Amino acid sequence: MTVFAVIPLLGQDDFNPSSPSEPGAPPTKLVLLAEPADGGTLYGGGKYVSETNISISAYAKTNFKFAAWTDTKGNIISINSSYIICKGTDNDTLVAHFDFNPGSPAEPVPGSNLVYYRLDVEAGYGGSASGGGRYQCGKQVRINATCNANFEFAGWTNDEGTLVSMEKNYSYTTNAFPETLTANFKFNPNSPTEPSDPILRHNITVDCTEGGTAESNATVVLSGNKAYLTANPNPGYLFIGWYLNGVLYTKDLSFTYVMGNEDVSFEARFEFNPEAPSEPSQPSDKQYALYLMSEITFPGTQIDCPLYLTSLAPLHDMTFRLTFPEEAQPDWNTLQLDDKAQGYAVEVNETDSANVWQLTMTGGTVTAGNTKLLNIKLNVPETTACGTSYQVKINQVSVTEENGNTVTASTRNGRVYVYKLGDNNGDGEINVTDKMNTVLHVVGMTTKDFIREVADVNEDGTLDVSDAMGVISILLDE
Incomplete structure (x- = not known):
């Protein structure tokens, strides 16, 4: 009882919403609200007589961070998550604000370092150029210019026509804006072929998709002679292979080709972002992530299971699978879309696998940023074993981009931690x-x-x- 007596003496703040009441005045309400509602848990609300010192606390949930207490007009009352106020005579409302702040960042982490800008490379008359693609600012990327027969390289120029470099094979540092570099060539015949010469030479054309450079040490090669071809992927790209007239020829970055009796055309192909998973299609660029939260509860409860999306671009239709443990089964009647996901029609289908459901969301659009897509209530039975955790899993994700491409996304699973009611130190005993x-x-x-x-x-x-x-x-x- 000695401990309880010191409560009014600790941590007082300047907050004093109204003047002290007359003796015998009835208690008034102290309402505590969370913004967003699922950002944290609040303690201290209720009815109190005036001049009572009240300890209020805001505890952020997983992946949220406490920001400040404010009044209903947005005025900051305190930046401390726990503090003591003196109750006045009127009904009062305080709002605890939380910021979304994943402690274990989902992929991708929003921010300028994950913004990609276009680098286009073009070729003037007399040759070809390679090395364009999508890159982050400050990346060193290779661009390459290849001259046609009887032409020589005349330099790289930017959008303003300013000379950037005279090196055909050039390491360029990208900027934080879209840009175009042009490879320039000039006609300079070394020793033109006489008309009477037999046709023993054949052209070797080298091209490539965006994301790297490709070159040959010769563009016109005598039959039976060799040409050396090499490809170099830029940061964020994976080399797929060399294709001869549209057919895979080799997966080696560099190889030697013996010229036959006809012209040939090689293409080096690159794929953007090799680290991203390849299900259900080619990877996009790790710019989408779906993830579940970890929740703490006790047996015999119903808890929230929110699903979040982090996206660097707008998305449309999406499908995914959710797997639930026996100890935390979903109540699909409680499924609710967040405000930012309104407009979607949601179809839930049970799969052939136990406790696995497939969700299909169609007809809506979510903008770039952090979004709570939906929430489902999970039932945790009275018989659930305590002192352990149970995984909620998300996989087989397919999302549709604005251009209609269907790609996959990164995922992070959630967990339901179950303890005995009252076991607030989690040691398995109540004492x-x-x-x-x-x-x-x-x-x-x-x-x-x-x-x-x-x-x-x-x-x-x-x-x-x-x-x-x-x-x-x-x-x-x-």
């Missing part, structure tokens, strides 16, 4: 230590490994002395 942990938190003193989600023993949404007494009741019942 006096759990009672003291609650008391210390009520007076604003933090303890290690305190599990707030199972500390509210009477489940009234407020962490207070009654919860400490509730732990004692549990001990007596046992």
